[in-house]
Amino acid sequence: MRRTLILLTLAVVMPFACACSEIGPRPWEKDLMARSEMQMNSYPVLGAAEDHIYFSREASSGGRGFAGGGCGCN
Amino acid sequence: MQLKERQAGDVRKRIARLSAGLLAASLAGHSKSAAAQYDSENNNFGPGIAYSQLDAALLVYQEAGGRVSATEPTLDLSVHGADGRQLSLGFVADAVSGATPNGAVPSNIPQNFLTPLRAKGSTATVTGASGGSTIIQLPPTPGQIAQAALGRQYTVPANTLPVDKGFRDHRGAFNFGWAQPLGGISEVGFGGSYSRESDYQAVTSNAHISQNLNSDNTTLSLSINGEFDSSFPFGGIPVPLSVMNAQWKSPTSRNKTQLGFVAGWTEVMSRWWLMQLNYAFDRQSGYQNDPYRVISVVDPGSGEPISSLYENRPLHRQGQSLFWDNKVDLNPAVTEFSFRYYTDSWNITSKTAEISEHVPLGNSFYVEPSGRWYQQSAASFFRYFLVGSQALPQYASSDMRLGAFTGLTYGAKIGYHINGRSEFYLKGEYYEQMGNRHPASAIGQLRQQDLFSGTNAAVIFAGYSWDFH
Amino acid sequence: MSEDEGPALRITKIGEDYHAAFAAMATPCEIRVQTADGALAERLGQLAQQEALRVEHKFSRYRSDSVVGRINASGKGGLLVDAETGDLLDFAQECHKTSDGLFDITSGVLRRAWHFDGSDRLPDPNRITSLMPLVGWRKVSWKRPHLRLLPGMEIDFGGLAKEYAVDLTLHRLMAVTTQPLLVNFGGDLRVSGPRSGGTPWHVAIESVQMPGTASGILQLSSGALATSGDARRFLLHDGIRYGHILDPRTGWSVKNPPSSVTVAAETCVEAGLTATLAMLQGADTEEFLKREIIRAWVIR
Numbered sequence: 001m002r003r004t005l006i007l008l009t010l011a012v013v014m015p016f017a018c019a020c021s022e023i024g025p026r027p028w029e030k031d032l033m034a035r036s037e038m039q040m041n042s043y044p045v046l047g048a049a050e051d052h053i054y055f056s057r058e059a060s061s062g063g064r065g066f067a068g069g070g071c072g073c074n
Numbered sequence: 075m076q077l078k079e080r081q082a083g084d085v086r087k088r089i090a091r092l093s094a095g096l097l098a099a100s101l102a103g104h105s106k107s108a109a110a111q112y113d114s115e116n117n118n119f120g121p122g123i124a125y126s127q128l129d130a131a132l133l134v135y136q137e138a139g140g141r142v143s144a145t146e147p148t149l150d151l152s153v154h155g156a157d158g159r160q161l162s163l164g165f166v167a168d169a170v171s172g173a174t175p176n177g178a179v180p181s182n183i184p185q186n187f188l189t190p191l192r193a194k195g196s197t198a199t200v201t202g203a204s205g206g207s208t209i210i211q212l213p214p215t216p217g218q219i220a221q222a223a224l225g226r227q228y229t230v231p232a233n234t235l236p237v238d239k240g241f242r243d244h245r246g247a248f249n250f251g252w253a254q255p256l257g258g259i260s261e262v263g264f265g266g267s268y269s270r271e272s273d274y275q276a277v278t279s280n281a282h283i284s285q286n287l288n289s290d291n292t293t294l295s296l297s298i299n300g301e302f303d304s305s306f307p308f309g310g311i312p313v314p315l316s317v318m319n320a321q322w323k324s325p326t327s328r329n330k331t332q333l334g335f336v337a338g339w340t341e342v343m344s345r346w347w348l349m350q351l352n353y354a355f356d357r358q359s360g361y362q363n364d365p366y367r368v369i370s371v372v373d374p375g376s377g378e379p380i381s382s383l384y385e386n387r388p389l390h391r392q393g394q395s396l397f398w399d400n401k402v403d404l405n406p407a408v409t410e411f412s413f414r415y416y417t418d419s420w421n422i423t424s425k426t427a428e429i430s431e432h433v434p435l436g437n438s439f440y441v442e443p444s445g446r447w448y449q450q451s452a453a454s455f456f457r458y459f460l461v462g463s464q465a466l467p468q469y470a471s472s473d474m475r476l477g478a479f480t481g482l483t484y485g486a487k488i489g490y491h492i493n494g495r496s497e498f499y500l501k502g503e504y505y506e507q508m509g510n511r512h513p514a515s516a517i518g519q520l521r522q523q524d525l526f527s528g529t530n531a532a533v534i535f536a537g538y539s540w541d542f543h
Numbered sequence: 544m545s546e547d548e549g550p551a552l553r554i555t556k557i558g559e560d561y562h563a564a565f566a567a568m569a570t571p572c573e574i575r576v577q578t579a580d581g582a583l584a585e586r587l588g589q590l591a592q593q594e595a596l597r598v599e600h601k602f603s604r605y606r607s608d609s610v611v612g613r614i615n616a617s618g619k620g621g622l623l624v625d626a627e628t629g630d631l632l633d634f635a636q637e638c639h640k641t642s643d644g645l646f647d648i649t650s651g652v653l654r655r656a657w658h659f660d661g662s663d664r665l666p667d668p669n670r671i672t673s674l675m676p677l678v679g680w681r682k683v684s685w686k687r688p689h690l691r692l693l694p695g696m697e698i699d700f701g702g703l704a705k706e707y708a709v710d711l712t713l714h715r716l717m718a719v720t721t722q723p724l725l726v727n728f729g730g731d732l733r734v735s736g737p738r739s740g741g742t743p744w745h746v747a748i749e750s751v752q753m754p755g756t757a758s759g760i761l762q763l764s765s766g767a768l769a770t771s772g773d774a775r776r777f778l779l780h781d782g783i784r785y786g787h788i789l790d791p792r793t794g795w796s797v798k799n800p801p802s803s804v805t806v807a808a809e810t811c812v813e814a815g816l817t818a819t820l821a822m823l824q825g826a827d828t829e830e831f832l833k834r835e836i837i838r839a840w841v842i843r
Contacts, residue, residue, distance in 0.1 A: 024291030025345045037408040037432050038401050040340065040350050045129040045150050045537060046501065052146075053135060053533065057507070059450055059476050060416035060424040062354045063397035066299040066334055070267055071245060072274025073170075074475060086817065086835040088641045093813035096634040097710050100627055 040064075091345075126153045131537035138530045141237065142172040158261070159254040166247045166269075173237035175527040177367040177472045178230075178382050179459045182519045185230045185379060187238070188320040189366070190309030207240050210320075225320025235527055238366070245271035253282075260286040260293070273365075276303045284338075293340040301332040307365035314386030315466055318368045330360030346403040351396070356418075358391045369472040374463040377518020385471040387455065393418030408432040421454035422476065430485070438491045442501075446483035452476065458513050458525050474527040479509035481528075496540040503533040552588045554581070559738075563588025567595035568603075568705055570729030574716065577723040577738050587720065591712045595728060598708040601627075602700045604651070614690060614698055621684065621691025629687050631700060631707070638816060639680045645823045646816065647791035649692075651699030652677045657796065659787045663780040671794040678791050705731045706769055706815030713811075733767035733811045759840065767811035771818035772803030772842075788822045797825040804828060807838040 055061045056073035133146040146168035153161045207228035230236040253263030266279040282297030310323030334356035368382035399412040414426040430444035453476040455469035489499035507528030553564045561584030564573045574591045638646045656666040684691040713726045724735040743762035778785040786800035804821045808814035824831040
């Protein structure tokens with residue numbers, strides 16, 4: 001049981017522990033990532049306003065950022 | 075001499091991609107060193123900053139049926155200095171007015187509600203005409219501290235959801251943030267904010283650290299935040315589950331603290347797919363009641379409201395959420411879809427799914443339709459109403475924000491890139507809330523009433539973004 | 544700016560545009576901006592000159608203190624390179640694979656055997672054979688950021704540097720102004736977009752037979768142009784024209800290449816690389832361009 005656990009852990013950790021090879025696209029393959037539309041949260045002002053609206057109407061908040069709204073509207 | 079057999083245009087496309095990628099990589103690294111060169115005369119912000127961005131925006135929000143409306147202008151400034159340093163400042167103001175449900179159930183006869191008169195300096199006028207309320211002379215009530223002689227009374231017609239029309243408030247807030255690389259760490263930063271309205275104040279602070287790995291394909295981040303809120307409602311803090319009255323109450327304010335953290339993993343999965351997974355944990359302790367909100371106690375036979383009691387919510391709340399966001403570049407359109415699962419110690423669980431499609435039209439315009447589906451379950455202490463013959467629970471609230479409902483948002487955004495550096499955008503959204511209008515627990519006249527106090531809202535958002543040096 | 548920065552910057556006003564001219568990378572360089580603001584033109588000219596000289600100093604194989612100079616002098620231990628050099632090496636590696644070995648930045652040593660003076664003296668085949676062990680990207684050990692060459696090998700970014708400098712310079716200038724810009728380093732050029740009012744820039748393609756005159760005028764509203772080929776550097780033997788572009792797999796010149804190929808693409812790097820690859824097809828240049836659906840003009 002203990003041995004299986006160790007082997008399982010290694011199986012999960014090893015791909016990330018291997019520093020010799022890199023995972024993911026090479027730097028020159030990230031041309032599309034340079035587009036502003038491909039940044040996460042590319043319109044923070046709009047996102048913050050929408051989060052504020054949902055915070056004042058719903059019980060859950062947070063996800064992308066902190067929970068809580070910093071205002072008394074909930 | 076011939077290149078291997080491939081599809082027509084394969085080599086050209088590959089070269090195009092490689093070239094674009096090389097330049098993107100070089101420019102990303104280059105702008106830092108170019109900025110450093112540019113900045114050699116001035117070490118701090120001022121001339122020689124790499125670039126700055128100013129965002130001005132206006133939000134207009136209107137609920138259906140004469141309920142809440144709000145206008146919220148915002149201004150955000152973000153300065154990117156040499157060597158990856160970043161300063162951000164933001165200002166928000168909002169003006170909210172309209173009618174908001176007070177938490178009571180509708181009745182087949184008109185109902186009167188009594189609240190304290192607003193304090194001096196309040197912007198709400200209290201006359202028969204405005205806000206639909208009247209100043210009344212209160213009968214003396216023995217044993218009350220700071221007995222008020224006058225109170226505000228408003229009447230709600232029969233078969234109407236009780237709302238308080240005298241609701242009006244202004245809020246101002248500012249926030250700031252600082253981020254920079256530190257030694258071998260990709261980014262560390264901290265920030266804070268302050269928000270103030272006539273009956274509420276919130277101070278927040280946060281710090282974060284993030285590390286890029288794997289040729290910048292992976293970013294791991296951890297941020298912690300704390301918040302200290304003070305609620306100082308008109309009329310003071312009511313005794314929970316006491317009868318709604320017009321007296322000024324004691325204490326005048328109560329506080330709440332919140333502590334939380336967000337652990338995030340962002341990964342460039344492939345050339346066209348960016349992903350983010352966040353886990354957030356949050357603990358709140360202190361006063362979490364809505365001091366203006368009541369819950370009706372109804373007659374066990376007829377279902378008619380007998381009295382209104384101030385609500386009560388637990389002092390502690392602990393929540394967790396898992397958020398998964400994806401951006402997929404289908405060139406030229408970019409699709410974003412995300413899911414969030416939330417659960418907390420008040421027994422609320424929610425699921426959120428969002429999708430949007432960014433479609434460029436020509437060189438300058440774009441449209442972006444979007445949709446959001448949200449579903450939440452009720453808090454363990456949520457009740458549409460209380461029944462007179464039953465023992466009072468320890469906690470009870472009829473605030474639909476804590477109830478079970480489904481929310482659907484339909485949105486459409488259009489944007490126009492004025493030149494390479496400024497952009498104007500307009501977004502319209504319609505938010506529909508759907509819940510159980512006739513819960514099975516309804517008795518007597520309540521069975522004929524629509525007990526769902528959620529509502530729909532239309533939102534317009536206009537923004538202008540400007541990059542400059 | 545230090546004293547050895549080369550000839551001064553010359554700003555002139557011609558029509559609606561300001562031209563800023565200087566020399567860098569052994570080639571006449573020029574930027575054009577459609578503006579009435581002379582001070583802006585001067586600033587842009589300085590930035591362009593700065594960037595062109597930066598790329599030249601960093602990647603010139605003639606300077607022992609340049610990155611390339613240090614790479615070529617590095618011994619068996621190899622050396623660590625910075626991010627920008629690493630990106631160029633990664634790019635060169637990918638281009639090497641995409642072109643099935645035709646594009647190879649280690650092929651520079653072959654210039655020791657070939658002298659393109661317009662004569663009919665082909666190189667001694669033994670000389671070429673003796674140089675071939677020093678040519679071939681697969682002999683390079685490149686594990687970012689560590690680079691190691693075999694003794695005697697050299698790398699040369701000459702086929703990329705000018706186009707790379709054009710792209711970087713244009714971006715640098717576009718960060719400062721939204722006025723229409725054209726950056727032209729020795730015939731490799733790129734525009735920021737159309738001129739005001741949406742009118743295109745006019746670019747003349749130099750005639751091969753009569754240098755200094757135009758053999759055609761192109762209208763360019765966006766993107767870049769790069770030209771490969773040089774009418775003056777060739778050998779002519781038994782009626783076969785040997786161009787100065789060598790096939791790194793054989794060490795020999797490509798047979799019957801066109802006199803020049805001008806390619807239009809979104810970026811100058813892409814245009815330049817494509818033009819080089821097109822030239823390397825020799826007699827099959829036109830077919831390659833057609834198959835790859837490339838916008839190009841070939842002069843034979």
